[in-house]
Each structure stands twice: as C-alpha cells, then as structure tokens.
Amino acid sequence: MSGTSENLSIQHNDPSFPSVWEELQWRGLVHVSTDEVELQRVLSGEPITFYCGFDPTAPSLHLGNLVQLLVMRRLQLAGHKPLGLVGGSTGLIGDPRPSAERTLNTKDVVADWVNRLRGQVENYLSFEGDNAARMVNNLDWTASLSAIDFLRDVGKHYRVGTMLKKDAVSARLNSEAGISYTEFSYQILQGYDFLELYRTYGCTLQTGGSDQWGNLTSGTDLIHRVERGSAHAIGTPLITNSDGTKFGKSEGNAIWLDPEMTSPYAFYQFWLNTDDGDVIPRLKVFSFLSREEIERLESVVAEQPFKREAQRVLADEVTSLVHGRAATDAAIAAAQALFGQGDLESLDPRTLEAALRELPNTTTPPTTTLAQLLVDTGLSPSLSAARRSIAEGGVYLDNVKVQSETQTLAETVPDAAMAVLRRGKKTLAGVFIE
C-alpha cells in the first residue's frame, strides 16, 4: 500500500497566511466559488464540515483527484472536518463528459472500484482527533430511494430550464453526441448528496473540480431551496500544461495513484520531467512546501534552470506523498543509476538489478530478438512499431545503439545476465536473461 500515512504527521499549512482561504488562493486552487467574502469568514471561524466526492470511473484515483485530496487535507489541517464521499450511486450513472456519453459499468465493477477508491482516499486524510475525517457512500441513501419518491421529493425542486443551462449539459446538447436522460439527471443526484450530508452531518461546503461547478451549485441551490440553509462550494481549476497539452498524462496514459498501475519510478519520472514553466504552479498545488521555500525555488528556476532543482524537489515531494519515502528513494536510486554520468559497467550488479526492478521488466531467453523484446517489455505496442523504432535509430541496449531488428540478445550481449533496454532518450526497461 501507499506510505502516505507516514506523511500526515509532518504536513502543515503555511502559518504566514492569515487563513486557509488565503493559502488556497495563493496556491491557485480556487477557480470559482460561492460568495468569497462569506467563504473567507466561514473558513476562518469555527470548524465546519465539508465534503468532496470521488466517482468510481476507474480502479484507481489519478492526479486530478489528488488535487482534490490535497484541498481536503489543507482544509482539515485548518481545523475543518472532512467527509470523503465515494460515489457508489453516482458512479452507476456517470456525470456528463463534454465529448460523449459514458459507457455504463456493471454494478459489480462499480462496487469493486468504490472499495478501491475508498482505500485510497483514506490515505490522504487523518481519521484521528477532533476533526477526524469520515467516509460516506452515496449508495447508502439512494439505494432505497424509489423513483417515485425521488421525483416527488427531489425532482420537484429542479427546474429543467436551469438544468439545461449547466455547461456540462448545454455542451452536450450542442454537440453531435447529445445527452441521455440518465446523464442529464446526474446533477440532481449530486445535489441530493449535498442535501443529505447537510441534514445528517451539518455539511456546509463542497469542493471539487471546476468542471463540476454545475453539480456543486446544484447542491447549494437545493439546500437553500429546501432547508433555507446556507452552503458553499469551491471549484478548483483544471490543471493545464503551459504548452497546451493535457496535464497528468505520460505517453498517452493517465498517471494513477495505484502503484500497480503507475509504478513509483514512472510516477517520479513524470514529475521530474515537468516543464520549467509549470514546475512552480505544480509545487503550489501538489506540495506542502511553504510559500517562502517555493519562492526560493522559483528564483532558482529563473537563474539556474539547468540545475532542475525545482523539478527534483517536486518529484521527491509528490512521490513520497503518494508512495512513501522508501519507494521514492528506490525510484531516485534507479534514476541515478540509469541516468547517471557513469557507464553501466561501473555499476555493481546489485544496484543495477534493483534499478531494473523499478522499471517495466521481463525475463527472457538469450535467443529473443531485440524487436520482440521491445514488445515484451511494453516499450513498443507492436512488432511493427518496434521495428520502426529500431529503423529510426532510437533503440539502445546497454547504451549501444541497436543496428538490426533481427539481432538477438545472445548476439548483442553474449555473457550478460541483465541489460538495459532503452527507446528514445528516457524510456527504459529492464531485461533479465535466463
């Protein structure tokens, strides 16, 4: 499992900010919100109960969810009481994506994913003390709700005109994809969650991504209408890369928090490769470093970008936050061994083997061709792609350029027990020869 719990005790907000609200602002974590003045007042006062939901759309949370988890943790560190919600029911419906209708997953799959997500969320919050976090599942209060009750008690408070104006809905109505009644109804379900938590726990704040804004206000409006109560919402910005590409992807794959889906080594590398222009905003969002420390790193990026100090700190901070100190040290050691200045032969075999274990790796007989090896290690998606890469001169075995797609391991490294396979400058895999 993750080693996150070891981090909880050392995390703290930056005391130089008058309140957590100012700190969230400075870190760029507030994109939209309900009444700012009121929110600032509420967050500076007595502890409030707040919630953030996670829908089971995959077996693991990803970096976008990590933003939410860290917002929750910062609010908790300021004394407020978190409710971690997993979407056992909303996950069965699916919120409208801008592009196209979701494919519904089976109830078994959703239930399994809900359990996995709950375990992950629990790693980032403290369940001890006066403001201990609590976990809830919206299936608990929707499973028994009949369609008739739902329409009478909840649906009656919603105007279709308002629902149609929500960005998520109107975007879909204006697209070729259209929208199903199922996804159209999603905002009502999420609004009802907030109402339920307001009634049961006195929850008065929901946080979430700004793409969820329509769903967040669905809840605050409902609470106001039904209970004549005051509730708030904070929408975090969508994290974007300065070059316009999508944040949180590596080679087209999402970066997951589950170490089985994205290895700590790959996770560390992802952060290490952050653009200069993005690294400071990332530190603000994803690390607990103080403003003073981040501003120091900012000047280092400006004056000595080649040192990549901010990237190293960022990679270290986030990897240890998610995977723990030991896994982070192993990832760093592997990177040093493989990207270090010394040649591979100077590494002692134990260090090399440990490094290769951190990479995608395979065990194979010496007669395997190098093209096949690219496929077996996952470095290339097909034999054709592997051949192409070799023809392009982009494949190396133990740092020696591979000349022919048909050469075998035995022909290339006759006496080796293991080898480093590389595609391009920094995509690596380990090969163990049996």
Next chain:
RNA sequence: GGCGAGUUACCCAAGCGGCCAAAGGGAUCUGACUGUAAAUCAGACUGCAUCGCAUUCGGGGGUUCGAAUCCCUCACUCGCCA
C-alpha cells in the same frame, strides 16, 4: 410520427467508383539541438512481412472486373416540422 443532414484511423477533418492504407491539422513517437526542459527543424505514425500480403472508412447485405465512395437495410447522432 414526417422530412432533411450525418456516422472516416487516438481527436478534429478532407475524400464521394480505380492513382486511397485513405489529404490536412492536433496529439503521440524518433532524430538534431539541450538541462532526462521548452521552442524550432526533420522523419515516423493499421498490422504482419524480403518487392509484398492481410484487415480498416458505424453494423449487415448487394451492384461492379474494382467501393470509404453507388444501392438496400439496421443502429446511433443532429436539425426542422408534428
């Protein structure tokens, strides 16, 4: 329910009987340059393979020597009318 438009490779989008494995852009990958950056330039980008072969343009069926392109049908989407 009626009429019209549409469904092309990861995304957007051309093609409208052979020269189409399918223009162009984006994303992605490789190389040069670098700091395991960015920007820029060059190349690649369905699969298997020695010219070549196989499968692809929503699904199915047909016409034709030959179809992404024509016809029929089914599904889905959008728009207008009811």
